[in-house]
Amino acid sequence: MTHPLFRNVVHTAWNKGAPDVVKCLLEVQKDATSFNKKVFGNIFVKKRELERLLNDVQITLESREDQQLRIKEQVLRQELNVVLLQEELLWRKRNKIHGLFLVDGSWAMETSTLEMAANSFQKLFSTREDIDLDAMGHFPYPSLSTETCQKLVEPVTSEEVKGAAMSSFKAPGPDGFQAIFYKEF
Known part of the structure; x- marks a missing residue:
């Protein structure tokens, strides 16, 4: 490009x-x-x-x-x-995972298998217990100004959606093209 x-x-x-x-x-x-x-x-x-x-x-x-x-x-x-x-x-x-070797030594590229593996890792490295938020005592929570709160409820522009949803270098989709291709062309 x-x-x-x-x-x-x-x-x-x-x-x-x-x-x-x-x-x-x-x-x-x-x-x-x-x-x-x-x-x-x-x-x-x-x-x-x-x-x-x-x-x-x-x-x-x-x-x-x-x-x-x-x-x-x-x-x-x-x-x-x-x-x-x-x-x-x-x-x-x-920088993309194309597939995984399974326990039996076979190579899996199916989306469902890759999603299952991702979910397993997410469960493995996520907390399993409730967290006591007051364990360290009281901390003042930051609050948003009225102006900032108003901005949060304003309509979202198409530019904001494109910027947030289409990170240029995320892994390519099934068609093999990264988001930067669609942004550029």
Whole structure:
């Protein structure tokens, strides 16, 4: 998504599948994968190469001042920053549980199985006893101002809903797309 030509890839792919949204998403997924391989390749190799080039330029600049090398250093820094952002987005995308190994050694990817596991962990790490709120004595409870209370009952705007419900980097849905894709395109 950080590449300037990616918007065109999405637009072209979307039009191939129109008017069926599911087909559109499949086309985008297919074309985005192809675009990624052709344009980005292995982002980790690209990062290492940029770091090596930048290091070489900086070592040369330590021994002699050269305006052309200073410009090259700036360009390499900018390219490296873009690659670092892309790497961060890649790691966020990979931060997802795709499945679990069950006790019998089988691999489970079904939503119901994953939800059951999540519920088990929630029960395991949640409190099971009532908590005595007065155990530490009396503490004054903070209160809200009249103005703040009024804001709580005001109608919710669509921007607030989008901001709260669609965190950009939550795990992808069943279609494989994170919320940032829908926000952007």
